[in-house]
Amino acid sequence: MRHLKKIAALVLLLLVAGGGYLAWQHVTNTSDEVQEQPARRGGGGPVVETAPVVLSDFETLVEAVGSTRARQAVEITPTSSGRITEITFHAGKAVKAGDVLLRLDDDIQRADLVEAQARLGEATRALERGRSLMKSSATSRAAVEKLVADLATATATRDRAARRMRDRVVSAPFDGVVGFSNVEIGARIQEGEVVTTLDDLSVIEVEFSLPEQLFGQISPGKRIVADASAFPGRVFDGAIERIDSRIDPVSRAFKARAIIANPDNTLPSGMFMHLAVVLDVRQTLNLPEEAIVVEGSQPFVFAVIAGEGGLSAQKRNITIGQRSFGVVEVLDGVSEGEDVIIRGVQKARDGQPVRRAGPAAGPRGGKPAAPGEGNAAG
Numbered sequence: 611m612r613h614l615k616k617i618a619a620l621v622l623l624l625l626v627a628g629g630g631y632l633a634w635q636h637v638t639n640t641s642d643e644v645q646e647q648p649a650r651r652g653g654g655g656p657v658v659e660t661a662p663v664v665l666s667d668f669e670t671l672v673e674a675v676g677s678t679r680a681r682q683a684v685e686i687t688p689t690s691s692g693r694i695t696e697i698t699f700h701a702g703k704a705v706k707a708g709d710v711l712l713r714l715d716d717d718i719q720r721a722d723l724v725e726a727q728a729r730l731g732e733a734t735r736a737l738e739r740g741r742s743l744m745k746s747s748a749t750s751r752a753a754v755e756k757l758v759a760d761l762a763t764a765t766a767t768r769d770r771a772a773r774r775m776r777d778r779v780v781s782a783p784f785d786g787v788v789g790f791s792n793v794e795i796g797a798r799i800q801e802g803e804v805v806t807t808l809d810d811l812s813v814i815e816v817e818f819s820l821p822e823q824l825f826g827q828i829s830p831g832k833r834i835v836a837d838a839s840a841f842p843g844r845v846f847d848g849a850i851e852r853i854d855s856r857i858d859p860v861s862r863a864f865k866a867r868a869i870i871a872n873p874d875n876t877l878p879s880g881m882f883m884h885l886a887v888v889l890d891v892r893q894t895l896n897l898p899e900e901a902i903v904v905e906g907s908q909p910f911v912f913a914v915i916a917g918e919g920g921l922s923a924q925k926r927n928i929t930i931g932q933r934s935f936g937v938v939e940v941l942d943g944v945s946e947g948e949d950v951i952i953r954g955v956q957k958a959r960d961g962q963p964v965r966r967a968g969p970a971a972g973p974r975g976g977k978p979a980a981p982g983e984g985n986a987a988g
Contacts, residue, residue, distance in 0.1 A: 655922075655963035658954030660914050661898050665946045668894040668939055670932055671886040676818030680809035680879040681869075682784055686711060690777040691800045694793060699806065701790045704875070705782045712793070712805060716778035723775050726768040733757070733764035786810040787875060809879050814872045816848070816883055819863040827889055828853055834868045836885035838877070846870050846877070850887070894931070895940045901950045902930065902938060912951040912958045913944060914966065923951065925960040 692714035699711045737757040743749040782788075789807035793799060816836065820828060832850045848870035857864045868885070870877065901911045909930055912923040928943030944950065951958055958964055 655965055656954055656957035657965045657967045658912075658914070658923075658951045658958060659967050660949040661901065661952045663895055663897050663940065663944045663946055663948045663950060665893060665895055667891050668896055668932070668937070669891050669934055670889040671934060672820065672824060672889060673884070673886050674818040674820055675882065675884050676816040676868075678870075678877050678879055678881045678883060679815045679817065680786070680811055681813045681815060682786065682808075682810035683879060684783060684808050685804045686780060686782075686788075686806045686808055687802050687804055688712075688714065688777070688780050688799060689801060690714065690774065691798070692716075692778065693798045694795050697791075697793070697795055699788045699791070701806075702787060704787050705785070705808070707782055707784045709782045711780045711782060711788070713780075714778040714799075716775060719771065719775045719778055723768070723771040726764070726771040730761075730764040730768045733761040737761050780805065782808055784808070784810055785812070811872055811875045811877070811879065814848075814870045814877045814879075815851070816868045816870060816885060817865060818868070818885065819858075819861070819865055820887070822857045822862045822864060824889075825853075825857065825864055828866060828887065833888040834870075834885050835888070836868075836870060836883045838881055838883050840881065841876070846883075848885075895944070895946060896934075896937050897940055897944070897950055898952050899933065899936050899938050901952045901955070902928070903955055911944065912955060912960075914949040914951060914964060919963065921964050921966060923958040923960060923962055923964050926950075 694712055695715050696713040697711075698709070698713075699705060705711070737754070737760075740749055740754040740757040744751065744754050786808045787810075789809070791806040793805055799805065816834075828850065830850050830852065834848045834850060836846045836848060837844065838846075848868045850866055851869045852867045854865040866887075897911070902909050903911065908927055910925055910927045913926050915922050915924045926943045929941040931939030931941050933939070951964070954964070954967075
C-alpha cells in the first residue's frame with residue numbers, strides 16, 4: 611500500500627513537471643513571434659534620429675576676437691574754470707549736438723561783454739564822425755586811421771568777451787550718449803577737468819587681428835557676424851570697413867576694423883566680442899557634425915536605407931571638407947537627400963535594422979546661428 615502511494619506521487623510529480631515545460635515552451639514561442647513581427651515590419655533594432663544630407667549655402671569662416679569702440683568718443687571738459695550753476699545731463703542719456711550739458715557762473719564774463727559792446731559802439735560812432743570831418747577837411751587822415759584802429763581793437767575785445775561768455779556753457783559736440791559724472795552743482799572745476807564722457811554709439815567699431823596668410827582674402831565690405839556673452843543667442847551683423855597697411859613682425863598678424871549698426875545703443879563701448887569673418891559662400895553638400903564618427907583617420911556616417919525588411923543602417927566612408935558651426939561639408943560618400951543617423955550612432959551597426967524616432971530634422975545649411983558654437987573654418 612505504501613509502495614503504491616509512492617508510485618502515485620511520482621506520477622503526479624511527472625505530470626506537473628511536464629505541464630510546466632509545455633507552458634514554458636508556449637510562452638517562449640509566443641515571445642519569439644512577438645519579437646520577430648516588428649523586425650519583419652521594419653521596427654526592430656535601436657531607435658535613432660536622422661537628418662537629411664542637404665545642398666545649401668556653406669560659409670567659409672575665420673574666427674577672431676575684439677573689443678567694441680564708439681564711432682566717436684570724447685571726454686567732456688570745460689575750457690575755463692568756474693563754479694557749476696546748472697547740470698542738464700544724466701548718465702546714459704542720449705543728447706544731440708549742441709545740447710547744453712552744464713553751465714558755469716558767468717556774472718563777470720557777462721559784465722565784460724556788456725562793457726566791450728559799449729566800447730565797440732563808441733568806437734564805431736567816433737569813426738563815423740571822423741570820416742565826416744575828413745570830408746570837410748576838419749580832421750586829418752592820420753586821425754581817421756587811428757579811429758579805424760580803435761574800432762578794430764574794440765571789435766577784438768568784444769569778440770574775446772563773447773568767447774569767454776560762450777565758454778561758460780559746455781555743450782555736446784556731436785550726437786551721443788553721456789557717461790557718469792562726479793561733479794555737482796556748486797562745485798568749482800578747473801579748465802580741462804573731465805566732467806563726463808560722450809560716445810556716439812549709433813555705429814560700433816570692432817578692432818581685431820587676423821593671421822597674415824589671410825591678408826589677400828580680406829577686403830573692405832566682407833561680412834562679419836559677432837556675438838557677446840552679455841546677449842546670448844543674439845547675432846550682430848556687420849562688415850569690415852578698414853584694413854591696416856602693416857603686418858606686425860612679431861605676431862605675424864594684421865589689424866582690421868569692422869562696423870556694426872547699433873541704432874538702439876544695445877552695444878556699449880569696450881565690450882569683448884567674438885566674431886567670424888565670412889570669407890566666401892558656396893553651394894555644397896553638408897550634414898550635421900554629430901552624424902560623423904571617426905575610426906582611426908577615416909570618418910564615416912551611418913546612412914539609413916529602406917528595404918523589404920524595413921530600415922537598416924549602412925556604413926559609409928566619407929570625405930569631409932571644411933567645418934562651420936555644427937555643420938560639416940561633405941565632398942564624397944553620400945548623396946543629397948539621403949538620411950544619416952545623428953543620434954543613436956553608438957548603437958547602430960552596419961547592415962543591422964534600426965527604428966526612426968520622430969520626423970527627420972535637417973542641418974542648418976552651413977549658416978551659423980552664432981559664432982563660438984563650433985570650430986573655426988579649416
